[in-house]
Amino acid sequence: SAVISQKPSRDICQRGTSLTIQCQVDSQVTMMFWYRQQPGQSLTLIATANQGSEATYESGFVIDKFPISRPNLTFSTLTVSNMSPEDSSIYLCSVEGGAGGEQYFGPGTRLTVT
Amino acid sequence: GQQLNQSPQSMFIQEGEDVSMNCTSSSIFNTWLWYKQDPGEGPVLLIALYKAGELTSNGRLTAQFGITRKDSFLNISASIPSDVGIYFCAGSPAAGNKLTFGGGTRVLVKP
Numbered sequence: 001s002a003v004i005s006q007k008p009s010r011d012i013c014q015r016g017t018s019l020t021i022q023c024q025v026d027s028q029v030t031m032m033f034w035y036r037q038q039p040g041q042s043l044t045l046i047a048t049a050n051q052g053s054e055a056t057y058e059s060g061f062v063i064d065k066f067p068i069s070r071p072n073l074t075f076s077t078l079t080v081s082n083m084s085p086e087d088s089s090i091y092l093c094s095v096e097g098g099a100g101g102e103q104y105f106g107p108g109t110r111l112t113v114t
Numbered sequence: 115g116q117q118l119n120q121s122p123q124s125m126f127i128q129e130g131e132d133v134s135m136n137c138t139s140s141s142i143f144n145t146w147l148w149y150k151q152d153p154g155e156g157p158v159l160l161i162a163l164y165k166a167g168e169l170t171s172n173g174r175l176t177a178q179f180g181i182t183r184k185d186s187f188l189n190i191s192a193s194i195p196s197d198v199g200i201y202f203c204a205g206s207p208a209a210g211n212k213l214t215f216g217g218g219t220r221v222l223v224k225p
Contacts, residue, residue, distance in 0.1 A: 001159070004156075031210065033212070041217075042117065042202060042216065042217050042218050043215045045212050045213070048212065058212075092156050092157075094156075096209065098162065098209070099164075099209055100145035100162055100164045100208075100209060101144075101145050101206035101207075101208055101209040101210065101211055101213065102147050102159055102162045102206075103147075103159075103204075103213055105149075105157045105158070106156050107154075107156045108154075108155070108156045
């Protein structure tokens with residue numbers, strides 16, 4: 001399985017500001033995913049990021065709020081823009097790593113917006 | 115979005131007990147996955163199932179892919195304190211498709 005790191009591991013931000021989260025993988029992968037996990041909840045997919053194409057966003061998530069970059073096969077960023085307290089969550093990146101669609105997750109970024 | 119129906123939502127374990135949790139779906143999946151998430155960490159893949167009827171073990175964990183392809187269960191035998199955490203099921207129609215997650219089962223230690 002791939003080794004995935006995320007930066008920052010946590011941050012406290014003021015409302016109205018933006019935070020960019022980085023996801024680095026130790027091997028080349030085609031598909032990367034960004035999830036949000038609100039306190040006490042399950043994982044919700046924000047978008048799928050493939051290298052060389054625009055990210056595909058899920059219903060309820062828009063590019064202006066969550067712009068994503070995927071400059072190469074080992075790296076991606078997610079920006080949380082114009083933050084409000086409702087954006088306080090854990091943000092996770094994952095990569096697809098098997099024949100059956102299994103995904104491997106990074107350690108997450110815990111974001112608190114005040 | 116769609117979520118798998120995972121139960122129970124929470125359970126208390128006593129050391130040495132066997133515990134089970136399950137997931138059901140209205141849709142067919144071709145892959146069933148079970149993850150564990152510890153506090154402050156990302157989910158870790160425990161078991162992947164690829165074939166209807168498949169029974170797979172990973173140490174004290176055993177999971178089965180339901181014959182209808184619409185359900186799966188996870189069993190933990192002889193539980194120990196480090197089994198505490200949140201367990202998530204997830205289903206995928208195929209590689210390259212997004213995962214659908216269950217709501218999670220929170221495993222706690224009996225006081």
